[in-house]
Amino acid sequence: MDMxxxxxxxxxxxxxxxxxxxxxxxxxxxxxxxxxxxLQKGVPVKRVLAEMKKDFDVDxxxxxxxxxxxxxxxxxxxxxxxxxx
Amino acid sequence: MVKVRHQRAxxxxxxxxxxxxxxxxxLGRLASAFPHTVIDGVPVDELVHRYxxxxxxxxxxxxxxxxxxxxxxFSLRYPRVAVAYSYKTNYLSGVCSILHQEGAWAEVVSxxxxxxxxxxxxxxxxxxxxxxxxxxxxxxxxISQGAMVNLDSYDELAVVEQLAEKMGRAVPVGVRVxxxxxxxxxxxxxxxxxxxxxxxxxxxxxxSPTLKLVGLHAHVGTFILDPGLYxxxxxxxxxxxxxxxxxxxxxxxxxxxxxxxxxxTLHDQWMPAEYATPSFEQYADAICPTxxxxxxxxxxxxxxxxxxxLVDESMCLLTSVVSTKLLSSGQKGVVLDAGINLLPTxxxxxxxxxxxxxxxxxxxxxxxxxxxxxxxxxxNIDVIQFRTALPPVRRGAVLVIxxxxxxxxxxxxxxxxxxxxxxxxxxxxxxxxxxxETTAYLRELERIPQRxxxxxx
Numbered sequence: 001m002d003m004x005x006x007x008x009x010x011x012x013x014x015x016x017x018x019x020x021x022x023x024x025x026x027x028x029x030x031x032x033x034x035x036x037x038x039l040q041k042g043v044p045v046k047r048v049l050a051e052m053k054k055d056f057d058v059d060x061x062x063x064x065x066x067x068x069x070x071x072x073x074x075x076x077x078x079x080x081x082x083x084x085x
Numbered sequence: 086m087v088k089v090r091h092q093r094a095x096x097x098x099x100x101x102x103x104x105x106x107x108x109x110x111x112l113g114r115l116a117s118a119f120p121h122t123v124i125d126g127v128p129v130d131e132l133v134h135r136y137x138x139x140x141x142x143x144x145x146x147x148x149x150x151x152x153x154x155x156x157x158x159f160s161l162r163y164p165r166v167a168v169a170y171s172y173k174t175n176y177l178s179g180v181c182s183i184l185h186q187e188g189a190w191a192e193v194v195s196x197x198x199x200x201x202x203x204x205x206x207x208x209x210x211x212x213x214x215x216x217x218x219x220x221x222x223x224x225x226x227x228i229s230q231g232a233m234v235n236l237d238s239y240d241e242l243a244v245v246e247q248l249a250e251k252m253g254r255a256v257p258v259g260v261r262v263x264x265x266x267x268x269x270x271x272x273x274x275x276x277x278x279x280x281x282x283x284x285x286x287x288x289x290x291x292x293s294p295t296l297k298l299v300g301l302h303a304h305v306g307t308f309i310l311d312p313g314l315y316x317x318x319x320x321x322x323x324x325x326x327x328x329x330x331x332x333x334x335x336x337x338x339x340x341x342x343x344x345x346x347x348x349x350t351l352h353d354q355w356m357p358a359e360y361a362t363p364s365f366e367q368y369a370d371a372i373c374p375t376x377x378x379x380x381x382x383x384x385x386x387x388x389x390x391x392x393x394x395l396v397d398e399s400m401c402l403l404t405s406v407v408s409t410k411l412l413s414s415g416q417k418g419v420v421l422d423a424g425i426n427l428l429p430t431x432x433x434x435x436x437x438x439x440x441x442x443x444x445x446x447x448x449x450x451x452x453x454x455x456x457x458x459x460x461x462x463x464x465n466i467d468v469i470q471f472r473t474a475l476p477p478v479r480r481g482a483v484l485v486i487x488x489x490x491x492x493x494x495x496x497x498x499x500x501x502x503x504x505x506x507x508x509x510x511x512x513x514x515x516x517x518x519x520x521x522e523t524t525a526y527l528r529e530l531e532r533i534p535q536r537x538x539x540x541x542x
Contacts, residue, residue: 027104067099
């Protein structure tokens with residue numbers, strides 16, 4: 001779960017994303033925006049998890065499961081950068 | 086120096102929603118973004134904690150106020166009215182008892198329902214006995230107890246006539262009339278008006294030495310959103326009554342049936358229920374003045390047989406999220422612990438679904454996800470709703486499925502899972518009105534031939 005990096009996207013921290021490749025737009029909730037912001041800064045996924053626990057009232061297990069599902073959603077929407085071969 | 090502990094922010098499951106053209110409209114239901122945390126003063130979490138999940142919850146206050154507003158709407162517009170509750174909609178004894186306390190009569194369509202009404206103390210002369218199957222012994226009991234019997238066919242007419250001869254007295258009966266009203270053409274119940282059968286049936290009763298024609302009954306459809314259709318029905322039924330009056334027949338009652346819509350939204354209905362469902366006043370305005378203007382004095386008793394319009398909104402189903410998953414289509418799936426076996430009406434309706442717990446609403450940075458709600462049955466048909474907009478949910482979250490009081494409990498079944506408890510809430514108090522089913526209860530009626538229990542040698 002540590003390999004994902006996010007594509008280059010237009011993002012503002014109110015939770016708006018524009019994907020210039022596809023033209024698709026997305027909304028995020030506060031937690032989702034927090035994660036994207038971390039990923040855009042190049043923070044590795046393991047550290048994102050630590051940051052989530054620090055900033056939000058959430059336990060390790062829940063945050064881990066939710067982060068995994070969220071990354072799967074990003075992948076399904078084509079928002080993750082392709083891993084280097 | 087006092088060390089201030091870093092206050093961590095409210096956590097909501099992270100969510101991302103893709104926007105697509107054409108999925109929103111100006112009547113979009115933002116309401117589902119807001120949690121439904123309390124039912125009649127009782128926290129939803131507490132109900133689930135005490136009684137488990139899933140759980141049916143009946144709101145006594147809602148049920149009583151529904152009856153009162155319907156009765157008020159009609160009794161203000163017509164001098165003599167009675168509201169007979171349609172048992173098939175939901176014959177939980179607790180539900181029926183509340184309505185009978187309010188003054189409702191019982192409308193039953195089988196001997197089985199008739200027995201529930203009797204067990205609840207409803208006197209025979211406050212029971213309307215309708216339906217295509219009334220067994221001779223059931224008819225005999227109903228007649229001897231003074232119930233109103235509405236004839237469905239000539240075969241039934243003949244049975245009642247024989248019973249009357251045996252009893253040696255005149256038996257009062259009503260005739261069920263079917264008709265075409267707008268797009269509604271239910272012609273399988275009773276006798277048709279337009280082709281003359283209904284009048285013939287009335288004349289046949291009038292010609293009988295042992296039967297007495299005392300009423301007419303119609304029930305033209307179900308979930309009727311247009312009050313104008315009731316006006317047409319009242320004109321047609323009133324026309325027949327007027328014709329009979331001219332022949333010298335004094336009817337004791339006119340029964341306009343049910344079919345009144347509840348605050349639910351059909352799948353193919355564009356306008357949601359809060360805009361589309363008429364009020365009781367609108368229905369009464371369509372029916373009452375029409376009859377008053379047509380009928381001679383003294384006016385017969387006006388009977389209504391509402392079901393869903395009284396009970397639908399009084400009941401909700403609490404259900405918990407079992408798991409969430411990303412489907413291969415890219416859609417999100419949410420598996421619940423309540424399935425289609427408890428909610429058969431999800432085939433007709435887009436039920437209103439709300440999250441019971443705390444959530445980030447659009448006003449504080451939250452987003453709504455579109456998810457498919459699946460039940461727990463290991464069957465592909467077990468779908469409660471497609472594309473439901475909900476705040477992000479995770480395992481354990483409790484959902485409130487609203488307005489499920491009509492045709493769900495009575496049509497639910499023990500399929501793969503037994504049925505859960507039903508509780509009644511009233512002003513902060515909770516009482517169990519039906520215990521959860523157990524395996525032993527479900528197997529009680531089964532018998533295993535002894536020879537099947539011995540192992541072959």
